Amino acid sequence: MKLDELGEDAVVAQLTRSLRLDSRVRLGAGDDCAVVETTGDLQLLKSDCIIEGIHFLPDADPKWIGWKAICRSISDIAAMGGTPLDALVTLAVRPDTEFTWLKRVYLGLQTAAKSYAVNVVGGETAKSPGPVFLSVTVTGTVAGGRYASRSGGQKDDLLYVTGKLGGSIAGRHLRFRPRVAEARWLVQQFPVHAMMDLSDGLASDLPRLARASRVGFEVDLATLPLHQGCSLENGLQDGEDYELLFAVPPGAKRKLEAGWRTTFPKLRLTGIGRLVENGPSQFIGKGYDHFAR
Amino acid sequence: MKLDELGEDAVVAQLTRSLRLDSRVRLGAGDDCAVVETTGDLQLLKSDCIIEGIHFLPDADPKWIGWKAICRSISDIAAMGGTPLDALVTLAVRPDTEFTWLKRVYLGLQTAAKSYAVNVVGGETAKSPGPVFLSVTVTGTVAGGRYASRSGGQKDDLLYVTGKLGGSIAGRHLRFRPRVAEARWLVQQFPVHAMMDLSDGLASDLPRLARASRVGFEVDLATLPLHQGCSLENGLQDGEDYELLFAVPPGAKRKLEAGWRTTFPKLRLTGIGRLVENGPSQFIGKGYDHFAR
Numbered sequence: 001m002k003l004d005e006l007g008e009d010a011v012v013a014q015l016t017r018s019l020r021l022d023s024r025v026r027l028g029a030g031d032d033c034a035v036v037e038t039t040g041d042l043q044l045l046k047s048d049c050i051i052e053g054i055h056f057l058p059d060a061d062p063k064w065i066g067w068k069a070i071c072r073s074i075s076d077i078a079a080m081g082g083t084p085l086d087a088l089v090t091l092a093v094r095p096d097t098e099f100t101w102l103k104r105v106y107l108g109l110q111t112a113a114k115s116y117a118v119n120v121v122g123g124e125t126a127k128s129p130g131p132v133f134l135s136v137t138v139t140g141t142v143a144g145g146r147y148a149s150r151s152g153g154q155k156d157d158l159l160y161v162t163g164k165l166g167g168s169i170a171g172r173h174l175r176f177r178p179r180v181a182e183a184r185w186l187v188q189q190f191p192v193h194a195m196m197d198l199s200d201g202l203a204s205d206l207p208r209l210a211r212a213s214r215v216g217f218e219v220d221l222a223t224l225p226l227h228q229g230c231s232l233e234n235g236l237q238d239g240e241d242y243e244l245l246f247a248v249p250p251g252a253k254r255k256l257e258a259g260w261r262t263t264f265p266k267l268r269l270t271g272i273g274r275l276v277e278n279g280p281s282q283f284i285g286k287g288y289d290h291f292a293r
Numbered sequence: 294m295k296l297d298e299l300g301e302d303a304v305v306a307q308l309t310r311s312l313r314l315d316s317r318v319r320l321g322a323g324d325d326c327a328v329v330e331t332t333g334d335l336q337l338l339k340s341d342c343i344i345e346g347i348h349f350l351p352d353a354d355p356k357w358i359g360w361k362a363i364c365r366s367i368s369d370i371a372a373m374g375g376t377p378l379d380a381l382v383t384l385a386v387r388p389d390t391e392f393t394w395l396k397r398v399y400l401g402l403q404t405a406a407k408s409y410a411v412n413v414v415g416g417e418t419a420k421s422p423g424p425v426f427l428s429v430t431v432t433g434t435v436a437g438g439r440y441a442s443r444s445g446g447q448k449d450d451l452l453y454v455t456g457k458l459g460g461s462i463a464g465r466h467l468r469f470r471p472r473v474a475e476a477r478w479l480v481q482q483f484p485v486h487a488m489m490d491l492s493d494g495l496a497s498d499l500p501r502l503a504r505a506s507r508v509g510f511e512v513d514l515a516t517l518p519l520h521q522g523c524s525l526e527n528g529l530q531d532g533e534d535y536e537l538l539f540a541v542p543p544g545a546k547r548k549l550e551a552g553w554r555t556t557f558p559k560l561r562l563t564g565i566g567r568l569v570e571n572g573p574s575q576f577i578g579k580g581y582d583h584f585a586r
Contacts, residue, residue, distance in 0.1 A: 009501070026335065027442055030443075030505070031373075031442050031443050031444070031489075031505070032339065032369040032370075032372035032373055032442075032443065032488075032489050032490060033337040033338060033339040033369050033370060033372070033373050033375065033433065034337065034338040034339070035335055035336070035337055035338075035373070035435075035440060035442075036335070036336050036338060037334060037335060037336075038331040038333070038334060038335070038336050040331070041330060041331060042319065042328055042329070042330060042331070043328070043329050043330075043331050043336075043432075044326040044327070044328055045326060045327040045328075045329060045379060045381055045414055045415065045430075045432065046325065046326040046327070046381070046415065047340070047381040047382075047383045047415075047416055047417060047428070047430050048383065048417045049383045049385060049417055049419055049426070049428065051385055051419060051420075051421060051422065051426070052422075053422040054385075054419065054420055054421070054422060055419075076325040076326050077325075077326055079325035079326070080324075080325055080326050080328070082326065086338060088338055088339070088340040088430055089340075090340045090341065090342045090428045092342060092344055092347075092426065121338055122338065122339065122340070123340055124340060124341045124342055126342055126344060126347065126348075127344075127347055128344060128347070128424070128426075129344065129345075129346040129347060129423070129424055130422070130423040130424055131421070131422055131423055131424075133342070133344070133385065133421075133426045133428075135340070135342065135383045135426075135428040137338075137340050137381055137430040139336075139338065139432075140326065142328075147328060149320055149324050149325075149328075150323075150324050150325065151324070195325075196324075196325050197325060208302070212323070212324070
């Protein structure tokens with residue numbers, strides 16, 4: 001059955017019927033707005049989008065399209081050391097889209113929402129004249145008002161990345177797992193001066209962190225943790241790793257590395273270099289630029 | 294200058310430089326997430342999108358495209374009786390887009406944000422393979438926890454609409470003013486049982502309010518306030534009026550109508566009918582369906 005045979009109200013009613021909602025949600029999808037209880041003094045806000053032909057191919061499994069759409073924003077909440085709370089989904093599709101395809105997108109959205117205890121509280125469904133467009137906003141909170149921005153990095157801080165880098169095009173760019181628990185643990189246990197998630201590749205993202213912190217950086221390229229079959233160039237430039245990059249003062253090294261091994265034994269943590277005084281940083285290539293030709 | 298000549302970081306830096314931010318905003322655009330102080334116990338959340346070729350034509354003034362994109366979500370916050378607070382903007386454009394065009398979209402976004410005291414705290418800019426896609430999320434708050442959903446309407450409630458209906462295609466669909474102050478006044482002064490904003494036309498939206506409230510409705514079609522040159526059919530079906538539709542108990546009539554004239558002398562308020570016991574409602578035609586052929 002296609003969407004234009006079902007009609008907008010029936011499509012929305014069916015898609016939103018089984019969305020996860022906890023007791024904080026006073027009003028979910030179906031009204032003009034969602035109404036939720038706030039938690040804590042500070043709120044994190046992030047929206048992001050994925051587009052057919054740019055962030056996924058038309059023949060990608062729609063379940064993983066939905067997963068990726070919400071996990072990109074969850075990953076940004078994680079990158080602050082926050083806990084994701086509520087999500088809004090905006091979806092534009094062609095009217096001749098099969099409803100089964102759309103239901104599978106929602107299955108992916110909901111699977112991720114359940115994994116990360118996120119409420120899908122609303123959004124909007126619209127007609128696209130061409131490519132599928134899927135935008136997700138996620139709100140979050142930070143425990144005790146502690147969060148990690150990109151801009152607090154200091155000279156001599158050690159740089160770490162979680163997991164391995166490169167080669168996400170093989171499928172990890174759809175099926176990645178945002179590092180929510182890991183980032184929260186880091187922010188709560190250590191003086192994380194700066195943190196971000198790696199979405200455009202270390203070669204784009206590390207200079208952004210350094211610029212925001214007004215420092216330079218040095219990376220020991222031989223230490224970069226690469227996925228199997230990946231070159232150094234892949235690890236620096238491929239993008240969509242969704243791993244954490246963070247900076248901590250050198251005194252945290254021993255406790256961080258030992259604590260990490262105990263707490264997250266299955267996920268690698270690698271020291272890759274350090275922040276240095278401002279000046280000409282090491283050139284590590286160019287990552288992904290959304291507007292580059 | 295085109296976006297692909299400037300590059301993503303330069304584009305984002307220039308667009309976000311002069312965004313309105315008040316003291317609640319700890320961290321605005323440029324980091325992984327925005328960080329804002331919460332206000333009140335309850336939060337309103339809404340996202341919506343506009344797409345080239347569906348919600349605006351390619352030759353529309355980009356300032357009004359930006360205005361419309363943010364005002365659609367502000368209008369939904371208004372429809373709950375809420376106050377809008379923060380906005381996230383997600384924008385997908387072709388890489389060969391002229392930067393001057395994009396700057397004018399942001400001028401419209403910012404003009405609306407200033408008018409309604411909304412902080413533009415972040416978002417995402419991405420490459421579109423085709424049409425321009427602009428999605429805006431707006432958060433809001435409600436004073437004293439009082440908000441108006443669609444579902445509280447009761448038998449015998451009187452139905453009112455603000456302003457006039459129909460003919461928005463002549464330009465009002467881009468340049469409308471969300472009824473924020475009016476809705477807040479209504480919710481604070483009167484027992485508003487149900488409220489929504491008219492985005493798909495009274496013929497679509499009133500049945501939605503009635504269904505959500507599990508009641509029927511009767512409209513006196515002769516009373517419908519129509520824009521000049523509009524037929525009854527235009528008033529019922531055109532959509533994009535962004536006026537308020539609300540239901541109050543009959544006892545509120547006199548005080549509401551007198552209070553409105555004093556408080557909002559320039560904006561018409563019209564009683565158009567009432568809610569009735571559930572059963573076959575009056576047929577008032579079909580409004581806009583996003584997926585209809």
